[in-house]
Amino acid sequence: MTEPVATPAPRAPLLTPFTYHIFRAIWIAGLVSNVGTWMQNVAGVWLVTTLTTSALLVALMQAATSLPAFLLSMPAGALADLVDRRRLLLFTQGFMAVVATGLGALAFSGGISALGVLGFTFLLGMGAALNSPIWQTVTTELVARSALPQAITLNGVSNNIARAIGPAIGGAIIAYYSAGWVFLLNGVSFLGTWAVVYFWKREALVTDGPAENFMGALRAGIRYVQYSPAIYGVLVRTFAFAFGTAAMWGLVSVVIARKLHLSSGHYGVMLSWLGAGAVTGAVLMGRAGGRLNFNQRVLLGVLAFAGTNLALALVSQIYVLYAVMFLSGIAWLMVMTSFSTTVQLSVPRWVQARVISIYMLVFQAGMSVGSLVWGELADRTTLTISLLAAAGWMLASALLAFPFPMRPAEGLDLAPAEHWPDPATDGTIDPDDGPVIVMIAYHVAPADWPAFGIAAGQLRRLRLRDGALRAGVFSDVANPTLITEFFYVATWGEHQRQHHRFTREDQAVEAQVRRFHLGPAAPRVTHLLAFPNTPNVEMATPLQTLESQR
Structure with a gap:
């Protein structure tokens, strides 16, 4: 009698996250x-384009938006994992409302x-840099x-619906009124989001360990x-991908104004077609299901953007470029949701933000x-040469699919394993006491040494990932079958956090190591604390401490 073949669980419909009323309210406010x-x-971009003749200054508008993320994304992520995210969102939304x-x-x-617009854009970029890690992480709490993959896709849809209609509305307001009205309306839109977040009753999260x-927290994330x-x-x-697509985002307004000699309305319509393509891409991805994995989606998107840069460099018919931007929007959503979903599904909650x-820092960098x-290449040579070079970069970057494939993450179980027993201690240990050395003794048959070494190498990586400063495996010269794994942690509190960071997925790696252990008893675990106890020692070396005491 054969076992029945398990069928994969059906993929949730794209609109499933809207059944969560909190997600629905925040999604509408975000839109x-x-x-x-x-x-x-x-x-902002059009105003700078009209105030200066420098293509570099126009391209710097993208840098003014992206550079703050390079400076502030990591501190924002650490804050989002340490303090109340709702309060941080209220601050960032209020700050951006004031700046706009x-x-x-x-x-x-x-x-x-032009420099003034760049300065205010930089301040808005600071607010967005502080806001974005928190905003993305909040999604994991709402559904x-x-x-979650559908929620991330819908967040992309929100941004791209806005891209489809926002530029057109903005271009029309600029044409009939002035850019000042656009900036004021943007300030009002932040106030609406602030109000929705204010009435969100977020459940307090209980964290284990010190x-x-x-x-x-910053070091732990890195x-x-x-x-x-x-x-x-x-x-x-x-x-x-971001480096290559920056040519399109930074120079498309220059293509419209300087190469095609068209108005701001055409620039807005151009971005609207890109947004419409992204929304269409979300629908197509929802219907296609699992026919394309994330690696294939990213590869197709990279090749598509090579074509986008080529078209911007060589095509002069605006309606052809509209079609190109529509296809680019589909590619943009495919790539960005693949990146974002893989990251969010691959990390546990404690370090997610x-x-x-x-x-986000790497993307904005x-x-x-x-x-x-x-932009500099366009100023020193020509706009066409710059866009052709960007197309060449995109084609070359497609080769990264081979050494750096996107790994599936949907089935990972990243809940804390909580299977390590607390060590027996004589008295109370302060969380700042340390360093700490943990040693785990295994008895391994010589025939199993090569396979044990491979499995122990995987476990060593997990020790270092979760807080160990050093880790390794040693054998006893007098009894080579006695193999000791050790890892060295800065403080007792950091080791306690390791207990709660080890996931059920990691437990399978640990089980691979322990299956080589011989004997009825479990591997012996020993905890060694620096003597005498030394508070607040982050990078101390036990051997140097002992030498200094001789």
């Missing part, structure tokens, strides 16, 4: 705010300059994990990414550096 943001983008309103007032006064400090190959691969692909902030490079 309104996104419309205001895209109106602001069009007004101030820019509008200055524009009405007639005293605005079930099974609906609280992290700010700098320790360390987690460093020892997570799946996340590291996404970041490499993200930077390459920090990893997302690093992902690619956009900032790309804007500078392609």
Whole structure:
């Protein structure tokens, strides 16, 4: 009798997250705010285009938006994992409302300059940099994990609906009134989001183990990414994609104004076609289901944007470019949702905002550096050469799909395993006492040493990822079958946090190591604390401490 073949669970419909009323309310508020943001983008870029003849200054508008994320994303991610996210959202939305309103007032006064617009755009970018990691992480609190890919896609739809209608509305307001009205309306849109977040009754999260400090939280986020190959691969692909697509975002207004000699209305319509393509892409992805994995989606999107840059460089018919931008919108949503979903599904909740902030930092760094490079190249050579070079970059970056493939993350179980027993201690240990060395003794048959070494190497990576400063495996010279794994942690409190960071997915790696252990008893675990106990030692070395005491 054969076992029945398990069928995969059906994929949740695209609109499933809307059944969660909190997600629905925040999504609508975010849509309104996104419309205001895209109106602001069009007004700001077009105003700079009319105030200066430098293509570099126009391209710097993208850098003014992206650079703050490079500076503030990681601190914002650490804050989002340490303090109440609702209060942070209230602060960031209020700050951006004040800045947008101030820019509008200055524009009405007639005293605005290209550098002034860049300065206010930089301040708005600071608010967005602080807001974005929190906003993305909040999604994981609003819907079930099974609906998270659809929720992330709908967030992309929100931004791209706004991209489809926001630029057109902004362009029309600029044409019939002035850019000042666009800036004021953007300020009002932030106030609407502020009100929805204010009435959100967020449940307080209970955290186990000692609280992290700010700098320790930053280091933990960087360390987690460093020892997570799946996340590291996404970041490499993200930077390459952002660097190449920055040519389109930074220079499309120059193509419209200088190459095609058209008005701001055409620029707004151009971005609207891109947004409409992204919305269409969400619908197509929902119907296509699992026919394309994330790796294939990103590869197709990269190739599509190589064509986009080629078209902007060589095509002079505006209606052809509208069609190109529509297809680019589909590619944009495919790539960005693939990146974002992979990151959010691949990390546990305790470090989620920090990893997302690093992902956003890498993306914005690619956009900032790309804007500078392609804008400077356009000033030094020609607009066409700059766009052709960007197309060549996109084609070359497609090869990254081989060394850095996107790994599936939907089935990962990242809930805390909570299977490590608390060590027996003689008295109370202060969380700041340390360093701590943990040793785990295994008895392994010589024939199993090669396989044990491979499995122990995977476990070593997890130890380093979750807080260990050093880790390794040693054998006893007098009894080679006795193999000891050790890892070294800065403080007792950090080791306690390790207990709660180890996930059920990690438990399978640990089980692979322990299956080589011989004997009826479990591997012996020993905890060693620095003697005498030394508070607040972050990077001390036990051997150096002992030498100094001789």
